Amino acid sequence: MNRTGSLYEPGNSLFHRLDGAVKLCLFAIWTILTFLFLDLRVFGVMLALGVILLVTAGIPFKRIAFLFWIMIIFTVLNSVFIVLITPTFGTRLTGTNTPLIPLGYNTINAETLFYVLTLSAKYLTLLPITLLCIFTTQPSEFAASLNRIGIPYKIAYAVSIALRYIPELTAEFRSTLHSMQARGMGISKEDGKLMQRFRNLSAVVVPVLQSALHRIDSVTNAMELRGFGTQKRRTWYSGKDMKSLDWMMIGVSVLLFGLGLWLRLKGLGPYWFPF
Structure with a gap:
């Protein structure tokens, strides 16, 4: 990232x-x-x-x-x-x-x-x-381009947020997985049978999903406080004219x-x- x-x-x-x-x-x-x-x-x-x-x-x-x-x-x-x-x-x-x-x-x-x-x-x-x-x-530039070709800016902004936070979720998953492995809960063949490894993986995925939902809630609240979606149109910081x-x-x-x-x-x- x-x-x-x-x-x-x-x-x-x-x-x-x-x-x-x-x-x-x-x-x-x-x-x-x-x-x-x-x-x-x-x-x-x-x-x-x-x-x-x-x-x-x-x-x-x-x-x-x-x-x-x-x-x-x-x-x-x-x-x-x-x-x-x-x-x-x-x-x-x-x-x-x-x-x-x-x-x-x-x-x-x-x-x-x-x-x-x-x-x-x-x-x-x-x-x-x-x-x-x-x-x-760039996610913001891509969202501005989508909006310029007729896609509603709410959808374009959602795409931008998804592209921006995928690397963060991946890094958080790896960090959580390494923490669990340090505690002896790995997901490799040496860490137990298939069902045991599946339970260990679930123990990693669940907190990452909870963190993602918490982040979504925080972003949603921040956007609502700034009046996102109240206007029919919006400007873009990264918007550019076609060359x-x-x-x-x-x-x-x-x-x-x-x-x-x-x-x-x-x-x-x-x-x-x-x-």
Whole structure:
């Protein structure tokens, strides 16, 4: 967590200079294009572009490591479950069957493995753009941008508070967990059976949730004392006007969206199997 108490990582990259509303527009178009296709070639290009943008943003890996590994673990587990539960699912998409790995009750074929690879690439394609939007946008600036594009400022401010307090809750969870571990109540395999570890984890989660609720109550009272919500409109300290770079990126994103739709209509969208 940086000194601003948010996930924002200061920098001067392309994404750092973009307006929050533009980043939201790019994220929406990127997500639509990702779910519009089921083609590994398309995902390979999008993933490479996303990784390049993420690297040029200069965000330290230790800042994004937690979300990165969560996505990797989710993708791996999802792939394993698909392969074990439906080892011949790829045959439904291709009409061919190339047995590879016997399981006893069935045989995993090459079609299913390639489908799992394609699906994993689909999920991972969303990772770089998501990390960019989270770690290159100040919460207050993002809220001001949301309000400027028509979202009620109450909702925009709620999003800003959520982004600001997620790192604090994470740090408090870790601090509480370390305190419990110092008292011999860990959650690793060496600390007892599964149910015992689950009870130990509950003993950590409950006080953190109570602290979060207390913080929500304090923030709500402070906002009410300052008359938040009494006016139809409000000004923003971090609000900025859109610059030429923002309009240019909007134009580029619209062109990419149009290109994606054109490729989809030309038949590039359905599942692609090279063999």
